[in-house]
Every structure is written in C-alpha cells, then in structure tokens.
Amino acid sequence: MAEASERRDAGWGRTMTYSRKVFIPLTNLCRSVCGYCVFAKNPGEPGAGYLSPDDVMAIARRGERLGCKEALFSLGERPELRHPEARGMLDRLGHASTIDYLVEMCGVILSDTSLVPHVNAGTLRADELRKLRPVSGSVGMMLENTSRRLLGKGMAHHACPDKVPLLRLRTLEEAGRQSVPTTSGILIGIGESWEERVETLVALAEIHDRYGTLQEVIVQNFRAKPGTRMAEAIEPDVEDMLRTLxxxxxxxxxxxxxxxxxxxxxxxxxxxxxxxxxxxGISPLTADHINPERAWPAISELERRCAGRGMQLAERLTTYPAYLRDSGRFIAPLPRAALRRHARADGWALNQAHQACAGAAR
Structure with missing residues (x-):
C-alpha cells in the first residue's frame, strides 16, 4: 500500500477527483442474466422497458440545474436479441437497435444540454463505436474478469453471452484502435481466484500499453442482493479491497x-x-442504479474524508485532462466543444460558482 501510494503521488499528486454526473438508465432490459444483478428486468416487470426521449431530457435538465456535467448512459446489453417485447418497443421509438436509440439520445443531449455523454453500453462492435464516438466524450465497459470459468453453470456469468471475456477484450481493443477514451475495471468477489484477478488487471495494462486509451480502471467490490442467484455469496471485505487496489x-x-x-x-x-x-461519478440527483441500496456520499463528506488523509478533492470531466490536451486525436468535434466549455486550463472541471456566473452572463 505504501509503494502504491508513492506511485500515485508521483503520477497524480495529492488530488482526489470525482465527476459530477446524472445517471440515465436508457433501458433496464438485457439479454444476459448475471448472478448478482438487480439492474436488469424482464418484460412485464414493473418499471421494465426503455426511457422515452422526454424521460431522458427530464433527467438531463434536472441534472444540469444541479451542476452536473456528465450524462452517464447505462443500459442492458442487446435486449432486442432476447426479448421480442424489446424489439417492439424499439420499433415504436423508430430504431432498429438499442445502440441506434442510444446514439440518437447522446446526440440530443449534446445539442440541447450542456452535458457530455459517457456511455456504458457493454460490448460494442467496430461500427457501433464509430456511431457513438461523434456523440460521446468517453465510453465505459467493465471487463470484470477474463476467466471463462465464470461462465460455467452456477457461476456469476452463466447465461451471459455478452460476458464472454474475448468479446469484452475485443471491445476495449477496438476502442483503442478508434482512439476512444475508455473506462474499464474489475469486479471482485464474484467467484474469481486471486490469480484470475491479477490476470485481468494485467490484461487491462496490456491494452493500455498498446493503444493508450484506457483513461481509468475501476476496482469494484461485489455486493450481495436479495432475489439474485448470488444473494448468499460472501462479499469482499475491506482488507480484500485494500489489497486489490x-x-x-x-x-x-x-x-x-x-x-x-x-x-x-x-x-x-x-x-x-x-x-x-x-x-x-457522483450524482446529486440520481441513485446508483447498479447498487440502488447504497446512497452516494455527499460531496462535502468526500471532501472532509479526503482532507483527513491529506488529499484535496477536485472535480473532473468525463474525459481526463491528458485526452483533452490531445483532443484532436481522442475526441470528436461536438463533445470536444462541450468539454472545453466545462474545462479549466489544466483540464479539470470549472467550479460551479464560475459556471453559474458564466451562465448568468449568457
């Protein structure tokens, strides 16, 4: 831990960052059945379906008023390939696929709000990334783990066609080839061994070494949830998280x-x-839809606890400063313009007071 902290200080200084976001769950339908997930719903369940364009904009507008700068789109993976009902909903929305609907909504967010989309859409093909790149500041996809063992019967990723490690690695590699700033990460405590955990981190490091597009890696701890196959599974404790981080x-x-x-x-x-x-991402408006039972801490609480560890808290954007500095390579024109309106000279986010004054002047 001491060596890791020294490495952090050398590369990032004594600053902890966060992104002020609004969470937009475009659809909670999904073709995978993860053993730990409460986000995904089946057709006919209360609340199952797609957000309408009006729903999306209502969430975005409320987020704007609260100073959010990132619109985090999260959605189930390719539900139309499993559920005829999803196909019917998309037909009524005027789209052939969930990704096509997502592209439209990202474009509307960019044109009609000040928010910058960050897209968590799971596995993506090369053509889908080419559609999303012009309307998003970054994309995200948790690798979770590279072990095929977790696809076996009774394991966390059984009956999850989009959790095949090779498909997820291909998505990260294609994002690299297209110079898309990307977030990924691992999920610990889902039945993996320590060796598999380390192999997954090494795979992420190798992708960044090849392409330079992995802007951040998340280490997320599994939380057991009632009603899931893994409701009785043992959660990683704090020591496990400390070691893994x-x-x-x-x-x-x-x-x-x-x-x-x-x-x-x-x-x-x-x-x-x-x-x-x-x-x-920390939201002042929307819950963590992946872990709805766990509320976000207040920004003031984050700031207090950071100060207690000798760290300063700073707000960032969905795209990190290094990628903003080379924005011609990494960011398409529309999201680039939106990001520049939010960014300080050093690439971190303008503070809210500055933005409020700018908004009043406009």
Missing amino acids: AVARLILPAEVSLQAPPNLNDAFERYIDTGINDWG
Whole structure:
C-alpha cells in the first residue's frame, strides 16, 4: 500500500477527483442474466422497458440545474436479441437497435444540454463505436474478469453471452484502435481466484500499453442482493479491497487513473492509502442504479474524508485532462466543444460558482 501510494503521488499528486454526473438508465432490459444483478428486468416487470426521449431530457435538465456535467448512459446489453417485447418497443421509438436509440439520445443531449455523454453500453462492435464516438466524450465497459470459468453453470456469468471475456477484450481493443477514451475495471468477489484477478488487471495494462486509451480502471467490490442467484455469496471485505487496489496501482501504467466507488463501503477513505486517485461519478440527483441500496456520499463528506488523509478533492470531466490536451486525436468535434466549455486550463472541471456566473452572463 505504501509503494502504491508513492506511485500515485508521483503520477497524480495529492488530488482526489470525482465527476459530477446524472445517471440515465436508457433501458433496464438485457439479454444476459448475471448472478448478482438487480439492474436488469424482464418484460412485464414493473418499471421494465426503455426511457422515452422526454424521460431522458427530464433527467438531463434536472441534472444540469444541479451542476452536473456528465450524462452517464447505462443500459442492458442487446435486449432486442432476447426479448421480442424489446424489439417492439424499439420499433415504436423508430430504431432498429438499442445502440441506434442510444446514439440518437447522446446526440440530443449534446445539442440541447450542456452535458457530455459517457456511455456504458457493454460490448460494442467496430461500427457501433464509430456511431457513438461523434456523440460521446468517453465510453465505459467493465471487463470484470477474463476467466471463462465464470461462465460455467452456477457461476456469476452463466447465461451471459455478452460476458464472454474475448468479446469484452475485443471491445476495449477496438476502442483503442478508434482512439476512444475508455473506462474499464474489475469486479471482485464474484467467484474469481486471486490469480484470475491479477490476470485481468494485467490484461487491462496490456491494452493500455498498446493503444493508450484506457483513461481509468475501476476496482469494484461485489455486493450481495436479495432475489439474485448470488444473494448468499460472501462479499469482499475491506482488507480484500485494500489489497486489490494496491496491486492494481502497481500493475497498471502510472498514467491510468485508479478508481474505487465510495458508496460501496462505509470506510471508503481507507482506499486513499492504496494509491487510488478517483472516486468516479457522483450524482446529486440520481441513485446508483447498479447498487440502488447504497446512497452516494455527499460531496462535502468526500471532501472532509479526503482532507483527513491529506488529499484535496477536485472535480473532473468525463474525459481526463491528458485526452483533452490531445483532443484532436481522442475526441470528436461536438463533445470536444462541450468539454472545453466545462474545462479549466489544466483540464479539470470549472467550479460551479464560475459556471453559474458564466451562465448568468449568457
């Protein structure tokens, strides 16, 4: 942990960052059946389906008023390939696929709001990434684990065609070929061994070494949820998270941001001692739809706990400063213009007071 912290300080200084986001769950239908998931619903369940364009814009507008800068689109993977009902919903929305609908909504967000889309759409083909790149500041996809063993019967990824490790690695590699700033990560405590955990981190490091597009890696701890196949599974404890985070910081290239979600452990300030430099997206409006039982900490609480560890809290954008500095390569014109309106000279986010004054002047 001490070595990992030194490595963090050398690369990132004594600053912890977060992104002020609004969470837009475009659809909770999915063709996979992960053993730990409560986000995905089946057709006919209360609340199952797609957000309408009006729903999307209502969430985005409320987020704008609260100072959000990132629109985090999260959605189930390719539900139309499993559920005829999803196909019917898409037909009524005027789209052939979930990804096509997502592209439209990202474009509307960019043109009609000040928010910058970040897209968590799971596995993506090359043509789909080419459609999303012009309307998003970054994409995200948790690798989770590279072990095919977890696809076996009774394991966390059984009956999950989009969790095949090769498909997820191909998505990260294609994002690299297209110079798309990307977020990925591992999910610990889902039945993997320590060796498999380390192999997954090494795979992420190798992708960044080849393409330079992995802007951040998340280490997320599994949380057991009632009603899932893994409801009785043992959750990783704090010590497990500390060990994994420190190992991640030592394996990953120094310029890759290391993130841990602060809402999944009450003693999250201890993570700072492992070399992390980022808390991820924090929303003042919407819940963590993946872990709805775990509320986000207040920004003031994050700031207080960071200060207790000798760290300063700063707001960032969905795209990190290094990619903004070389924005001609990494960011398409529309999201680039939106990001520049939000960014300070050093690439971190303008503070809210500055933005409020700018908005009043406009």
